[in-house]
Amino acid sequence: MLTFDILEYQERLKKTKARMAKQGVEVLLITDPANMNYLSGYDAWSFYVHQMLIVMIDEPQPIWIGRLMDENGAKATTWMYDENIMSYPDFYVNSEEYHPMQFIAEILTEIGHGNRRIGVEMDQYYFSAKAYMTLLQKLPNASFIDATSLVNWVRIVKSDQELEYMRRAGQISERAMQAGIQAIHTGARENDAAAAIYYELIKGTEEFGGDYPSIVPMIPTGENTSSPHLTWSDRYFEEGNAVIIELSGCYERYHAPLARTISVGHASDRLERLNQIVQEGIENVLERAKPGVYLEELEEAWRESTRRYGIEKESRLGYAVGLNYPPDWGEHTASIRKGDRTVLEPNMAFHFIPGLWFESDGIEMSESFVVTNQGAELLTNYSRELIVTSPYHFPTNSQGIIS
Amino acid sequence: MLTFDILEYQERLKKTKARMAKQGVEVLLITDPANMNYLSGYDAWSFYVHQMLIVMIDEPQPIWIGRLMDENGAKATTWMYDENIMSYPDFYVNSEEYHPMQFIAEILTEIGHGNRRIGVEMDQYYFSAKAYMTLLQKLPNASFIDATSLVNWVRIVKSDQELEYMRRAGQISERAMQAGIQAIHTGARENDAAAAIYYELIKGTEEFGGDYPSIVPMIPTGENTSSPHLTWSDRYFEEGNAVIIELSGCYERYHAPLARTISVGHASDRLERLNQIVQEGIENVLERAKPGVYLEELEEAWRESTRRYGIEKESRLGYAVGLNYPPDWGEHTASIRKGDRTVLEPNMAFHFIPGLWFESDGIEMSESFVVTNQGAELLTNYSRELIVTSPYHFPTNSQGIIS
Numbered sequence: 029m030l031t032f033d034i035l036e037y038q039e040r041l042k043k044t045k046a047r048m049a050k051q052g053v054e055v056l057l058i059t060d061p062a063n064m065n066y067l068s069g070y071d072a073w074s075f076y077v078h079q080m081l082i083v084m085i086d087e088p089q090p091i092w093i094g095r096l097m098d099e100n101g102a103k104a105t106t107w108m109y110d111e112n113i114m115s116y117p118d119f120y121v122n123s124e125e126y127h128p129m130q131f132i133a134e135i136l137t138e139i140g141h142g143n144r145r146i147g148v149e150m151d152q153y154y155f156s157a158k159a160y161m162t163l164l165q166k167l168p169n170a171s172f173i174d175a176t177s178l179v180n181w182v183r184i185v186k187s188d189q190e191l192e193y194m195r196r197a198g199q200i201s202e203r204a205m206q207a208g209i210q211a212i213h214t215g216a217r218e219n220d221a222a223a224a225i226y227y228e229l230i231k232g233t234e235e236f237g238g239d240y241p242s243i244v245p246m247i248p249t250g251e252n253t254s255s256p257h258l259t260w261s262d263r264y265f266e267e268g269n270a271v272i273i274e275l276s277g278c279y280e281r282y283h284a285p286l287a288r289t290i291s292v293g294h295a296s297d298r299l300e301r302l303n304q305i306v307q308e309g310i311e312n313v314l315e316r317a318k319p320g321v322y323l324e325e326l327e328e329a330w331r332e333s334t335r336r337y338g339i340e341k342e343s344r345l346g347y348a349v350g351l352n353y354p355p356d357w358g359e360h361t362a363s364i365r366k367g368d369r370t371v372l373e374p375n376m377a378f379h380f381i382p383g384l385w386f387e388s389d390g391i392e393m394s395e396s397f398v399v400t401n402q403g404a405e406l407l408t409n410y411s412r413e414l415i416v417t418s419p420y421h422f423p424t425n426s427q428g429i430i431s
Numbered sequence: 432m433l434t435f436d437i438l439e440y441q442e443r444l445k446k447t448k449a450r451m452a453k454q455g456v457e458v459l460l461i462t463d464p465a466n467m468n469y470l471s472g473y474d475a476w477s478f479y480v481h482q483m484l485i486v487m488i489d490e491p492q493p494i495w496i497g498r499l500m501d502e503n504g505a506k507a508t509t510w511m512y513d514e515n516i517m518s519y520p521d522f523y524v525n526s527e528e529y530h531p532m533q534f535i536a537e538i539l540t541e542i543g544h545g546n547r548r549i550g551v552e553m554d555q556y557y558f559s560a561k562a563y564m565t566l567l568q569k570l571p572n573a574s575f576i577d578a579t580s581l582v583n584w585v586r587i588v589k590s591d592q593e594l595e596y597m598r599r600a601g602q603i604s605e606r607a608m609q610a611g612i613q614a615i616h617t618g619a620r621e622n623d624a625a626a627a628i629y630y631e632l633i634k635g636t637e638e639f640g641g642d643y644p645s646i647v648p649m650i651p652t653g654e655n656t657s658s659p660h661l662t663w664s665d666r667y668f669e670e671g672n673a674v675i676i677e678l679s680g681c682y683e684r685y686h687a688p689l690a691r692t693i694s695v696g697h698a699s700d701r702l703e704r705l706n707q708i709v710q711e712g713i714e715n716v717l718e719r720a721k722p723g724v725y726l727e728e729l730e731e732a733w734r735e736s737t738r739r740y741g742i743e744k745e746s747r748l749g750y751a752v753g754l755n756y757p758p759d760w761g762e763h764t765a766s767i768r769k770g771d772r773t774v775l776e777p778n779m780a781f782h783f784i785p786g787l788w789f790e791s792d793g794i795e796m797s798e799s800f801v802v803t804n805q806g807a808e809l810l811t812n813y814s815r816e817l818i819v820t821s822p823y824h825f826p827t828n829s830q831g832i833i834s
Contacts, residue, residue: 029664071661071662072658072660072661072662073646073647073649073660073662073758074660075758076556076646076758076759076761095746096745096746097658097659097660097745097746097786097788098658098659098660099658100657100658100788100790101655101658101659101660101661104654104655104658104661105661117745118745118746118747118768119768119770121746121747121766122750122761122763122764122766124580127554148560150559150560150561150564151530151559151560151561151562152559153479153556153557153559154556155559155560156553156554156555156556156558156559156560157551157553157554157558157559157560157562157563157564158553158554158577158579159554159560160560160563160564161553161560161563174561176561177527217640218640219633219634219635219640219641219642220634220640222633223629223630223631223632223633223634223641224630226626226629226630226632226633227626227627227629227630228626229626229629230622230625230626230629230663231622231623231626232622232665236665237620237621237622237623237663237664237665238622238626239622239662240625240647240662243476243479244476244643246476251507252504252507254503255475255500255501255502255503255504255507256500256501256504257475257476257477257500257501257504258474258475258504258507258508259474259475259476259642259643260633260640261432261640262635262639262640342499342500342520342521343498343499343500343521343524344521344524347525354757354758355476355478355479355757355758356479358479358525360525361525363524363525365521365522367522383500385500385503387503
């Protein structure tokens with residue numbers, strides 16, 4: 029059931045240990061499910077309970093510790109020996125008396141790592157304040173180091189196999205976008221469009237199935253286009269509505285997000301104009317994306333392109349993307365914004381999403397791209413013209429809808 | 432856009448403040464998205480960045496603080512005055528230099544709450560170790576109190592309106608289960624069944640649309656039935672496979688989970704037998720579920736019912752359920768297990784899921800129920816006989832499949 033060759037996992041582990049050495053970390057406690065997956069292969073929806081992958085700088089294999097009922101899943105999906113899979117009894121779950129980190133601290137002490145320099149992912153969803161305080165209390169002889177994003181930074185340059193998975197995710201994104209657009213008309217509700225999108229996201233293609241994306245499809249409609257993270261309601265679409273679709277196909281936990289804006293029937297001049305400005309900005313940025321360029325130069329290209337139209341964007345323009353679990357598909361490393369001095373390298377991948385949100389409307393258009401020696405390789409192939417659908421039952425097959 | 436009457440939100444706030452007073456908390460910092468929603472109405476997929484609802488014991492309205500781009504969404508979905516919606520600039524997001532909790536601590540100090548008794552949700556997905564350490568550092572005159580699950584315990588007894596939403600979720604669960612079962616045959620892949628399930632989950636009914644569930648549908652198949660949290664692959668179903676479906680419909684973030692086990696073609700005697708044992712156990716437990724009963728008595732009823740067959744279950748049998756966000760639909764309060772002395776009250780709701788997992792197989796069957804004066808009211812109506820489908824193209828319309 030391994031998703032990558034075992035040599036690839038070992039290569040990742042090697043790079044992780046090199047970073048650990050550099051940051052003075054002897055034992056790394058990994059709680060980010062994407063980082064756990066990246067190094068071990070572990071893949072299950074069990075991150076709602078405490079679990080951990082322990083990387084010791086002087087041991088050839090990590091140790092997985094999770095809940096007893098998830099042990100079989102860890103044995104099935106990871107490359108490590110079965111004796112490196114350990115589990116805590118169920119009474120530790122959702123208890124006010126016991127905490128899984130007590131169990132983990134005891135294991136660390138028993139195997140002789142209780143007094144080492146321990147790296148923890150301090151700012152990560154699945155490492156709670158209580159988890160940290162429990163480790164501090166149970167491991168008084170350890171010293172703790174903030175290792176947030178240590179593994180995330182290893183992940184930023186993808187292998188060819190990872191990129192292949194992202195291209196597959198991109199194929200799924202295109203299909204889901206098309207299904208969503210075709211489901212938008214005045215006879216349908218927002219959730220009907222979301223259902224059509226979800227069906228394609230999971231069905232995938234004849235050759236490969238889709239995985240669940242780390243963020244649900246967003247379909248803000250009408251006034252709600254002014255707020256990017258509202259999910260769907262069961263209101264019917266109305267003629268004249270603008271609708272934003274932001275979604276991502278997913279394959280083996282790898283993503284290729286894509287956003288477009290749709291007008292239900294005749295588009296306002298304002299929306300047409302905004303779409304042109306964003307389109308032009310995207311083209312200008314993509315032209316600049318080459319190895320050796322600082323990430324902030326892409327922001328500069330955007331600013332140059334759009335300021336002549338009086339557009340100012342407060343929020344970042346995008347972020348590194350790839351492997352992830354809910355609640356985010358972003359990698360939490362480099363961002364496309366002023367001040368980010370990350371140098372573009374081949375096989376890095378980004379979701380470039382220069383969304384604009386105003387008082388009562390907004391627009392989103394995005395591209396996921398890989399940095400190659402030839403420039404930006406897009407992970408999806410979808411027209412950037414404003415998408416105008418017929419408000420009645422079936423959208424015309426006009427521009428924007430690739431069939 | 433409010434999901435409940437404003438009076439209901441104010442009633443919830445009142446109950447929360449009563450608990451705060453009892454626990455000596457003057458200011459409660461809420462980061463659990465379900466608790467934020469419960470008290471304010473806020474509903475958006477923005478919990479992947481830091482955000483907070485602040486309840487002050489002596490102020491009539493909470494304060495929402497989140498990311499600038501989510502401010503419009505907060506204004507649209509909450510009942511509070513616009514001046515109680517505040518936001519931090521985008522440079523705080525995914526930064527190694529700035530942390531949103533710095534901003535929040537400054538606000539707390541400015542409005543005179545920097546030196547009070549502050550409750551924090553210590554063991555919660557969206558309150559990271561770093562978030563806590565930042566608050567400790569920036570609010571040296573505050574005293575911090577662990578208020579994990581303070582609001583969750585208020586949520587355990589539902590209002591009639593909440594139960595109505597859970598019944599709607601139950602209707603969606605039934606439809607999705609049926610769609611999943613009908614999609615299981617040797618001409619389909621696991622992801623095809625997941626796609627069919629997702630479509631129904633989001634489409635909902637003609638009267639109301641579905642919301643996204645907080646956990647994806649689980650479809651462990653064959654040997655993977657030994658591990659409850661493996662998600663789907665794109666392998667084809669095979670004749671003789673056992674398949675577990677665990678899913679939940681969702682309406683306005685309220686859930687009604689449901690699990691069943693299916694045999695693709697003729698079922699093994701072992702699976703038939705296990706299904707009977709679990710079925711009998713469930714009946715015996717549901718009969719005991721009445722106001723005034725301790726939760727651990729339900730576990731006792733299960734143990735009595737199943738030990739004569741040599742069955743021992745290590746893990747808990749279920750948990751309180753209702754409103755939630757990814758990654759969990761459980762409420763993180765009461766569990767159906769030995770030692771849980773929660774007394775059943777009318778309008779409490781539970782997901783009772785006595786799953787059994789062995790070395791290379793497993794079985795799951797579950798019911799979501801509400802405690803009423805008449806006993807347990809089921810949120811779904813689905814046969815508990817073992818479901819046997821035809822391995823070829825279309826399942827027979829035999830027992831287990833309600834059409």
